[in-house]
Amino acid sequence: MLKFVVKRLLLLLPTLLGVVTLVFFMIALSPGDPARVMLGERASAEQLKKLRAELGLDKPLGQQYALYLGRVLHGDLGKSILTQQKITEELRQRLPATIELAFTATIFASIAGIVLGVAAARKRNTWVDYSTMTGALFGVSMPVFWLALVLIMIFSVALDWLPTGGRMDVRLYFTPITNFFLLDGIILLFKGEGGKIFFNALKHLILPSIALGTIPLAIIARTTRSSMLEVLKQDYVKTARAAGVPEWKVVYHYALKNALLPVITVIGIQFGLLLSGAILTETIFAWPGIGKWIYHSISARDFPAVQGGILFISVFFVLINLAVDLLYSVINPRIRLQ
Amino acid sequence: MISNELLKIDALCVSFNTQRGKVRAVRNLSLGIAEGETLALVGESGCGKSVTAHAITRLIPMPPGLIESGSIHFRGSNLLSFSEKQMRAIRGSRISMIFQEPMTSLNPVFTIGAQIAEVFLAHSKMSKQNAHTKAVELLKLVKIPDPEKRAKSYPHQLSGGMRQRAMIAMALASPNPGLMIADEPTTALDVTIQAQVLRLLAELKERVGMGLLLITHDMGVVAETADRVAVMYAGRKVEDAPVEEIFTNPRHPYTLGLLGCQPSAPANRGAPRLTSIGGSVPDLLTLGEGCPFENRCNRALPVCRENFPSAAAAGSAHTYYCHNPEAPQTEERRS
Amino acid sequence: MDTKPIPADPGFWADSWHQLKRNRAAMAGLLIIACFALLAIFAPLLAPHNPLEQVIAARMSPPLSSGHLLGTDDLGRDMLSRLIYGGRLSLIIGIISVSISLILGISLGIVAGYFGGWLDKVIMRVIDIMLAFPYILLTIVIVAILGPSLMNAMVAIGISQMPRYARVLRASVMAEREQDYVMAERALGTSNFELMFRTILPNALAPTIVQATLGVGEAILSSAGLSFLGLGAQPPTPEWGLMIASSKQFITSAWWIVTLPGIAILLAVLGFNLLGDGLRDILDPRLRD
Ligand SMILES: Nc1ncnc2c1ncn2[C@@H]1O[C@H](COP(=O)(O)OP(=O)(O)O)[C@@H](O)[C@H]1O
Ligand SMILES: [Mg+2]
Numbered sequence: 007m008l009k010f011v012v013k014r015l016l017l018l019l020p021t022l023l024g025v026v027t028l029v030f031f032m033i034a035l036s037p038g039d040p041a042r043v044m045l046g047e048r049a050s051a052e053q054l055k056k057l058r059a060e061l062g063l064d065k066p067l068g069q070q071y072a073l074y075l076g077r078v079l080h081g082d083l084g085k086s087i088l089t090q091q092k093i094t095e096e097l098r099q100r101l102p103a104t105i106e107l108a109f110t111a112t113i114f115a116s117i118a119g120i121v122l123g124v125a126a127a128r129k130r131n132t133w134v135d136y137s138t139m140t141g142a143l144f145g146v147s148m149p150v151f152w153l154a155l156v157l158i159m160i161f162s163v164a165l166d167w168l169p170t171g172g173r174m175d176v177r178l179y180f181t182p183i184t185n186f187f188l189l190d191g192i193i194l195l196f197k198g199e200g201g202k203i204f205f206n207a208l209k210h211l212i213l214p215s216i217a218l219g220t221i222p223l224a225i226i227a228r229t230t231r232s233s234m235l236e237v238l239k240q241d242y243v244k245t246a247r248a249a250g251v252p253e254w255k256v257v258y259h260y261a262l263k264n265a266l267l268p269v270i271t272v273i274g275i276q277f278g279l280l281l282s283g284a285i286l287t288e289t290i291f292a293w294p295g296i297g298k299w300i301y302h303s304i305s306a307r308d309f310p311a312v313q314g315g316i317l318f319i320s321v322f323f324v325l326i327n328l329a330v331d332l333l334y335s336v337i338n339p340r341i342r343l344q
Numbered sequence: 345m346i347s348n349e350l351l352k353i354d355a356l357c358v359s360f361n362t363q364r365g366k367v368r369a370v371r372n373l374s375l376g377i378a379e380g381e382t383l384a385l386v387g388e389s390g391c392g393k394s395v396t397a398h399a400i401t402r403l404i405p406m407p408p409g410l411i412e413s414g415s416i417h418f419r420g421s422n423l424l425s426f427s428e429k430q431m432r433a434i435r436g437s438r439i440s441m442i443f444q445e446p447m448t449s450l451n452p453v454f455t456i457g458a459q460i461a462e463v464f465l466a467h468s469k470m471s472k473q474n475a476h477t478k479a480v481e482l483l484k485l486v487k488i489p490d491p492e493k494r495a496k497s498y499p500h501q502l503s504g505g506m507r508q509r510a511m512i513a514m515a516l517a518s519p520n521p522g523l524m525i526a527d528e529p530t531t532a533l534d535v536t537i538q539a540q541v542l543r544l545l546a547e548l549k550e551r552v553g554m555g556l557l558l559i560t561h562d563m564g565v566v567a568e569t570a571d572r573v574a575v576m577y578a579g580r581k582v583e584d585a586p587v588e589e590i591f592t593n594p595r596h597p598y599t600l601g602l603l604g605c606q607p608s609a610p611a612n613r614g615a616p617r618l619t620s621i622g623g624s625v626p627d628l629l630t631l632g633e634g635c636p637f638e639n640r641c642n643r644a645l646p647v648c649r650e651n652f653p654s655a656a657a658a659g660s661a662h663t664y665y666c667h668n669p670e671a672p673q674t675e676e677r678r679s
Numbered sequence: 680m681d682t683k684p685i686p687a688d689p690g691f692w693a694d695s696w697h698q699l700k701r702n703r704a705a706m707a708g709l710l711i712i713a714c715f716a717l718l719a720i721f722a723p724l725l726a727p728h729n730p731l732e733q734v735i736a737a738r739m740s741p742p743l744s745s746g747h748l749l750g751t752d753d754l755g756r757d758m759l760s761r762l763i764y765g766g767r768l769s770l771i772i773g774i775i776s777v778s779i780s781l782i783l784g785i786s787l788g789i790v791a792g793y794f795g796g797w798l799d800k801v802i803m804r805v806i807d808i809m810l811a812f813p814y815i816l817l818t819i820v821i822v823a824i825l826g827p828s829l830m831n832a833m834v835a836i837g838i839s840q841m842p843r844y845a846r847v848l849r850a851s852v853m854a855e856r857e858q859d860y861v862m863a864e865r866a867l868g869t870s871n872f873e874l875m876f877r878t879i880l881p882n883a884l885a886p887t888i889v890q891a892t893l894g895v896g897e898a899i900l901s902s903a904g905l906s907f908l909g910l911g912a913q914p915p916t917p918e919w920g921l922m923i924a925s926s927k928q929f930i931t932s933a934w935w936i937v938t939l940p941g942i943a944i945l946l947a948v949l950g951f952n953l954l955g956d957g958l959r960d961i962l963d964p965r966l967r968d
Contacts, residue, residue, distance in 0.1 A: 020804070024808035025808055028808055143952060143953070144945065147900075147945050149907075149920070149923075149941055151903075151904060152923055155923065155927065156941065159930045159934060241445055241448040242449055244449070245443060245449045245451075246462070247435070248443075249435065249440065249441075249514060249515075250432050250434070250435035250436030251436070252466060253432075260454070264452065278813065279814075281813075285819060285908075286904055286907070286908065300816075304823040304910070305909070316812070339498040339500070340498070343501060
């Protein structure tokens with residue numbers, strides 16, 4: 007098992023190197039002069055020269071690449087032009103918000119998706135199945151940003167139940183502990199400061215999580231359904247029924263444990279995708295995470311920030327996929343005990 | 345006709361509604377098994393043996409399946425009138441089943457021990473610990489070496505023969521088993537293992553005193569284990585007799601054909617071909633009211649197309665369904 | 680399945696069409712796409728107004744008001760006309776993006792699958808690295824670099840979708856490469872180029888067609904998203920995503936300006952997804968028995 011993990015990690019190195027290289031050349035070889043693009047048409051020759059020197063753009067490409075690689079290996083992603091802050095610092099501040107949103111969206115999508123998928127499989131070719139699968143099809147065909155606006159229109163504007171955006175009401179400002187507001191809320195609850203923070207954070211998470219979670223929900227429901235149908239056909243399900251095991255136990259214990267194996271992989275991949283897919287959702291809900299920050303960096307033509315952001319998210323994505331693979335082999339006895 | 349009757353199937357009809365039409369998989373089938381008796385149900389693939397077995401435990405998927413008519417009495421009560429809840433109490437406790445594929449019939453993500461324990465837990469109130477201890481005892485009973493360790497193994501860690509033993513253990517996980525249905529339990533196993541598993545099955549059957557419905561198409565297996573034999577063809581029972589009678593005095597041409605093929609050769613495993621009879625099993629969709637064997641039978645008469653023959657008796661316990669049966673064998677010709 | 684016709688055989692496509700006709704969901708998808716295509720082709724005839732014409736007096740008229748079946752937007756432009764022209768644009772965007780993608784993906788996939796060896800290894804490595812980037816992020820960043828415009832959005836979508844076509848085609852080319860009919864052609868001395876594009880490609884294309892159908896839907900969705908972020912179509916183009924973006928502030932007062940373009944996107948994408956799912960059931964060899 008350890009050998010397997012090490013092997014997978016080693017196989018990952020060329021991919022990671024490729025990712026860094028691609029990110030570098032994407033920016034370096036972009037049409038036009040990056041310094042000019044960043045500073046705009048009216049920048050003076052002086053300013054341009056200064057920025058080029060700052061970014062190392064005046065050196066030959068090969069040398070630029072070597073320098074970039076060296077910096078990245080030391081965990082240095084450079085400075086944002088806009089804020090002059092270290093990009094790693096910018097990311098660190100925003101990561102908890104993004105993870106918190108992606109996480110709650112994934113939880114919502116997984117629970118609802120699995121429940122609906124199992125129901126559809128059990129009631130195959132009934133209205134339960136048809137409506138779930140039609141809903142799932144609508145889910146993957148829907149523009150997320152539009153769904154977000156419609157949700158705001160209904161639940162924030164018309165009904166006034168939920169906030170339109172942000173992570174927390176301004177009046178409840180507090181000094182974050184972990185920067186995961188739900189977690190902070192729980193900690194404060196135990197410190198005897200009441201549940202206000204927790205519930206306010208939760209309220210702010212509902213709409214963005216639904217918007218962000220809709221596509222994964224649809225995909226998880228479809229996967230669960232087809233996986234469950236496949237498993238229910240298996241001989242061992244018949245064995246369990248023939249042995250008089252109660253039907254609910256056959257379905258929710260015997261069959262589901264098998265059916266979830268492929269679903270867990272899908273959930274993991276979706277979680278990875280949500281970290282980046284949050285660009286639209288974070289922008290609409292004014293969610294102070296990495297997605298919104300990348301969007302602003304793009305609008306501001308802050309290329310070092312864009313470069314750092316995409317590199318970070320991609321590496322994160324690759325690592326999550328690896329973690330999912332490893333998790334799969336840990337929970338599947340057929341692989342684990344080989 | 346049998347006094348201490350364990351199972352009695354009467355005029356059972358089972359069909360499947362498929363996209364191509366109604367498949368009548370079992371037609372007007374009657375069978376009886378006495379307490380402690382072994383009945384072998386034989387016939388080519390696709391002739392309705394498994395459907396019969398599943399009908400007994402009411403595990404036919406409905407839809408597309410449907411038990412149209414008939415009755416299945418187990419120790420005097422009609423299983424077809426039972427509620428699903430009553431049925432569940434019977435399955436795995438009074439009537440247990442073993443399937444053909446030991447590779448796929450055990451759940452890959454649970455240990456062997458947990459799967460056997462689950463059967464105990466389904467039928468009686470006991471602690472998980474207790475159920476597990478009993479599972480280990482059963483593994484010992486089916487002669488699995490090192491049962492404590494094997495109980496903690498997953499199916500893929502066991503050989504095919506071991507898995508089939510584990511399946512047998514699972515089928516025995518009951519305080520008072522009455523009937524065991526073994527649907528081609530050795531077909532998927534190596535020839536050497538087949539004999540061991542069969543011997544184990546026969547031995548346990550004696551020891552527990554249960555009836556056995558053994559589905560197979562291996563006449564060698566039949567000769568070794570069965571008390572009585574029922575021959576099925578295309579959903580119909582065509583002959584039913586004590587085992588010696590079947591081998592020495594077969595009356596239905598199909599039975600004779602079955603005896604002519606040698607399924608113990610490895611190439612024949614799983615799908616015996618009746619080399620001695622030309623053709624193959626007819627399409628159940630298009631089958632009429634005549635004898636289904638008519639198109640392959642070298643003794644067929646015009647009447648065979650018209651209707652299916654009624655039962656004819658050749659001795660007290662031997663019935664067959666044929667318009668133009670084989671001649672009875674005399675003592676001299678038998679030797 | 681011994682007599683299964685090979686895909687290049689006209690019988691294969693006729694057979695597939697017959698199967699598709701019996702798939703109600705796929706037919707519904709085809710119907711939706713056909714409606715959009717007709718609306719797109721005859722947009723100038725069918726649209727009641729010029730989609731760019733602003734009638735300030737009729738600003739934000741709700742649906743069913745006189746002369747405006749689906750109402751007008753914040754600048755008094757007729758919603759129905761804008762939606763029809765938006766459909767034309769979306770269809771064009773979808774087709775062009777996927778065409779770009781297919782040209783790149785098919786070239787790479789067929790070369791990798793046909794020649795194998797180090798060429799295959801290099802191409803697949805690059806594809807794997809591209810797949811290490813989440814699709815949406817990759818698209819956004821490519822547009823960000825190229826500069827916001829509709830053309831660049833299509834190029835970006837084309838590049839981001841390319842890996843999947845290359846992969847799918849490579850797999851089916853590898854399977855076809857060893858078939859008897861290819862061997863026979865090869866023995867006749869047919870050139871590699873002809874073998875690749877004349878002999879193998881038509882037979883290996885089916886799974887790629889499935890992916891491309893789903894890809895058009897996804898391209899429509901992505902381009903709407905890019906335009907929504909201001910990275911695709913620019914005002915006053917009647918692009919669906921852009922229409923949603925520029926009406927954001929009116930969600931309190933004029934629901935239809937936000938809602939209708941979204942429903943249009945949903946329907947169009949739904950059409951391609953329905954058809955794609957239906958085609959997958961028929962054409963994907965992994966699902967064939
Ligand atoms: N779930 C089902 N749906 C449709 N037809 C079935 C189904 N199960 C069995 N059958 C039909 O019943 C017939 C008998 O099958 P079976 O009992 O499995 O044969 P065997 O004697 O080999 O065990 C088959 O020809 C098959 O067509
Ligand atoms: Mg069978």
